[in-house]
Amino acid sequence: MIDSHFQHVPRLGRHPSRLRLTGTPVITVMLGSIVTALPVIAQSPVMPPFGLLLLLTWRLLRPELWRAWIGLPLGLFDDMASGQPIGSAMFLWTVTLIAIDAVESRMVWRSYRQDWLIATAAIIFCIAGGVFFARITGGGDVKLILVAPQMLWTVLLFPFVVRQCARIDRWRVMA
Template sequence: MSLTTPREAAAGERLRRLMPSFTVLLAMLLMALPLPLAWSVMPNFAWLLVIIWASLQPRLMPALVALVLGLLADLVSGMPLGVQGFLFTASVIAVRLVEARMEGRSLALDWLFAAILLLAGHVIGWQLLGFTGNRAPLLPMLAQAGITLLAYPPAMALAARVRRRMIERSGWA
């Protein structure tokens, strides 16, 4: 016999479905904080979490949600509207295409694929910024890609822990 009412269970299910989006939103807010960093480059935690959630829980990070989160990231970061929206959405679609053709998983393969996505995405983002008349130097963007890649293992551990908690609380896999 369950100790929760159907209404409480439905609210818990909605919260569970929104958890990946909440983690990405929190990452956006973290990136917007004026933190004293040794380098002036901050990892793009939001984009990294979009890639990780698309891989861990594809149903909870659909392309439309990635687009909305990317547009919000554009607004928070001050980038031209649509740049990160495009990159987040393209990343989710790329993860789906690759995972449909790939058997087995490992941290090294996931990390390598994330590296390819992030490096290619930063170059594409650099080109998109140029198209909007906001040409940025490529080197800081590639530095951000490299620092974001270094953040992959702890970000994956965080997302896996959140996912494990979601499963424990809901009994859903």
């Protein structure tokens, strides 16, 4: 008689858990939002908004994964983690996801370069919008030119984040 601890369990036909499929992208975006709370000393904003980067990456990598309303809860978490005025990321992320949906509905096919261009426009929009919301709520006199390096670093970091999300996605769908 074979001991039950040593029986071979086939991997074919098994499915990953529902929590793993739906929770992994949400958790990675939330962790990315928390990264901005790390104590980095700088005279100007240079830390890329990792929560936004991960949100864009998951949306462009797996369009069927989320609806546009996911920007509301994830944006609220980002606002609370980053210290931005409550509602700024909620609004900006939701508008960005709606715009990506509108752009994708008009495209016949999409390439990596187009994804990078879409992400670049979304990054510039969200960072500039964040500066606008910070200024109108009394967050100081932040000039848009001061966040230009942050925009540039974020845009240049996008391909690396896409590659890492693709690795996480392979693990996510694996049984």
